Amino acid sequence: xxxxxxxxxxxNALFEAGIKLGALYHQFIGTPVSTETxxxxxxxxxxxxxxxPGVKSVEVIINSEKVRLAANQFxxxxxxxxxxxxxxxxxxGQAEVHVRLKYEAELEYPLMRxxxxxxxxx
Amino acid sequence: xxxxxxxxxxxNALFEAGIKLGALYHQFIGTPVSTETxxxxxxxxxxxxxxxPGVKSVEVIINSEKVRLAANQFxxxxxxxxxxxxxxxxxxGQAEVHVRLKYEAELEYPLMRxxxxxxxxx
Amino acid sequence: xxxxxxxxxxxNALFEAGIKLGALYHQFIGTPVSTETxxxxxxxxxxxxxxxPGVKSVEVIINSEKVRLAANQFxxxxxxxxxxxxxxxxxxGQAEVHVRLKYEAELEYPLMRxxxxxxxxx
Amino acid sequence: xxxxxxxxxxxNALFEAGIKLGALYHQFIGTPVSTETxxxxxxxxxxxxxxxPGVKSVEVIINSEKVRLAANQFxxxxxxxxxxxxxxxxxxGQAEVHVRLKYEAELEYPLMRxxxxxxxxx
Numbered sequence: 001x002x003x004x005x006x007x008x009x010x011x012n013a014l015f016e017a018g019i020k021l022g023a024l025y026h027q028f029i030g031t032p033v034s035t036e037t038x039x040x041x042x043x044x045x046x047x048x049x050x051x052x053p054g055v056k057s058v059e060v061i062i063n064s065e066k067v068r069l070a071a072n073q074f075x076x077x078x079x080x081x082x083x084x085x086x087x088x089x090x091x092x093g094q095a096e097v098h099v100r101l102k103y104e105a106e107l108e109y110p111l112m113r114x115x116x117x118x119x120x121x122x
Numbered sequence: 123x124x125x126x127x128x129x130x131x132x133x134n135a136l137f138e139a140g141i142k143l144g145a146l147y148h149q150f151i152g153t154p155v156s157t158e159t160x161x162x163x164x165x166x167x168x169x170x171x172x173x174x175p176g177v178k179s180v181e182v183i184i185n186s187e188k189v190r191l192a193a194n195q196f197x198x199x200x201x202x203x204x205x206x207x208x209x210x211x212x213x214x215g216q217a218e219v220h221v222r223l224k225y226e227a228e229l230e231y232p233l234m235r236x237x238x239x240x241x242x243x244x
Numbered sequence: 245x246x247x248x249x250x251x252x253x254x255x256n257a258l259f260e261a262g263i264k265l266g267a268l269y270h271q272f273i274g275t276p277v278s279t280e281t282x283x284x285x286x287x288x289x290x291x292x293x294x295x296x297p298g299v300k301s302v303e304v305i306i307n308s309e310k311v312r313l314a315a316n317q318f319x320x321x322x323x324x325x326x327x328x329x330x331x332x333x334x335x336x337g338q339a340e341v342h343v344r345l346k347y348e349a350e351l352e353y354p355l356m357r358x359x360x361x362x363x364x365x366x
Numbered sequence: 367x368x369x370x371x372x373x374x375x376x377x378n379a380l381f382e383a384g385i386k387l388g389a390l391y392h393q394f395i396g397t398p399v400s401t402e403t404x405x406x407x408x409x410x411x412x413x414x415x416x417x418x419p420g421v422k423s424v425e426v427i428i429n430s431e432k433v434r435l436a437a438n439q440f441x442x443x444x445x446x447x448x449x450x451x452x453x454x455x456x457x458x459g460q461a462e463v464h465v466r467l468k469y470e471a472e473l474e475y476p477l478m479r480x481x482x483x484x485x486x487x488x
Contacts, residue, residue, distance in 0.1 A: 005239050005241065007236050007239060008200075010133070011132070011133075011136050011236055011239060012136075012236060013134040014134075014137045014140065015136045015137070015139060015140040015219075015221065015234075016140060017137060017140060017145065018136065018137040018138060018139060018140020018141040018142075018143075019140040019141070019143055019144035019234055020143065020144065020243070021140075021141055022140065022142065022144030022145035022146075022147075022148075023144035023145065023147060023148045024143035024144075025144075025145060025148075026144075026145045026147075026148035026149045026274055027124050027148045027396055027397055029273075029274050030270055030273050030274065030393055030395055031414050032414045032415065032417045032418055033414065033417070034417050036413075037410075037413045037414060037417065040406075040409065040410050041410060041414070043406065043411040044403075044406050044407060047400065047401065047402075047403045047406060048397050048398045048399065048403060048407070051398045051399070051400050051403065051440070051441075051442035052398055052440070053440045053441070067156050072351075072352070072353060074417070074419045075417075076417035076418070081488060097137075099137065107316075108316070109316060112137075112141055113137075114129050114133055114134060114137050116189065117127050117129060117133060118127070119127065137314035148396055149274055149275055151395075151396050152271055152392055152395050152396065153271055153292050154292045154293065154295045154296055155292065155295070156295050157289075159288075159291045159292060162284075162287065162288050162291060163288060163292070165284065166281075166284050166285060166288040169277050169280075169281045169284060170277065170281060170285070171276065171279070171321035173276045173278050173281065173318070173319075174276055174318065174320070193475075194474070194475060196295070196296065196297045197295075198296070222345045229309045229438075230438070231438060236336065249483050249484070249485065251480050251483060254377070255380050255480055255483060256380075256478075256480060258377050258378075258380040258381045258384065259380045259381070259383060259384040259463075259465065259478075259480050260384060260480075261381060261384060262381040262382060262383060262384020262385040262386075262387075262388060263379065263384040263385070263387055263388035263478055264384075264388065264439030265384075265385055265388065266384065266385035266386065266387065266389035266390075266392075267388035267389065267391060267392045268388075269388075269389060269392075270388075270389045270390045270391075270392035270393045286463050312415070341381075343381065356381075356385055357381075358373050358377055358378060361371050361373060361377060362371070363371065
């Protein structure tokens, strides 16, 4: 048996935060990147994602050591999930959520997770 | 002031559901499609998304009338958000959420929204 | 010094063939895939690419052994260049070109190359 | 009957130029963009594409008027082919080719075409 419930600000904030990480990942993975261009790419991902409604902040770090190691003879590689550490904060009504995309070496997987959910009280 | 709270199954289910819709959108938008290939593309999106953990069901409808209208002289177009109606059900622990991506004509926007959240009681 | 020259059918056929491979690669890389869904994904890529003008044939093989090896605990992985072997034949006017995308183990690189150029004589 | 021919620098230059435009298009289409971020996005696309071997120059112009018109209530839109004017110069051996992606209003189509092929003589 299931019990249906009303949808809260918190629910919507979490849903929106998931959309932002899923979209960002599939939009930018595959982009050619080098140690010379990674800062520019970080800023571009941050500012593109921050255009969307409800996004309070975005912080993107591309691991330069992994880019260097993955680089081919032409000194660049494709951006992959293993290189990314992304933090996004989304606000929806009274709810604020902090989510993160970070490669987990043990899982060999770019894990997306909820780090914090807060209720904004006035 | 903010009050931090524990993260529930419901929170994670909503976050995961958002990830699935955001990822799907940016993965498949831009794919060449015609009225001849849209059913194949629908099934492929459904089965690809359903591979991911926690996805209970996926239903993808590509609007054939919109594909026909958008088709160029070569009888195909690129898949766009306006053509999509996608329903995904995600389960995480005791929580089940139903989410949807559907173009809203008034907003001129492919809206993603939470349609239902249920607690699975035994 | 450079010498400018007229653009031939052969030139255009090669240019178009490059477009098709470059587009296909960045469109489909990242799609969730398993040994269960790879045939469906192969057919979908083939039929999507074949919609475009000038494409005479497309053959996509996704290496099932590599998919199996790359699969995570949930038995799927993301489609990567290393898994793909794609042959496309493009015709433009009197010219026909055969191109291929295939992972080269020595180069650790999904190489795109021209395999054959023919002049279609009547 | 077809007559097979050897593959020249010119052939390879055209093929590579096509790959670059096809890849660029499907990599960046869909990125959120506003009149505030379009210059940053232009530079990022240029520098990302220029990392690849054989690319002599890349010039990307995103039409700010079209971005403004396409913007939703949140003042951003998704990057589309209609907004792009991209020029790429590729060199392969003794051949240099100039290609362009530009929206053609009459065709309602983001056309990719070869603008010039030169033989580099010493």
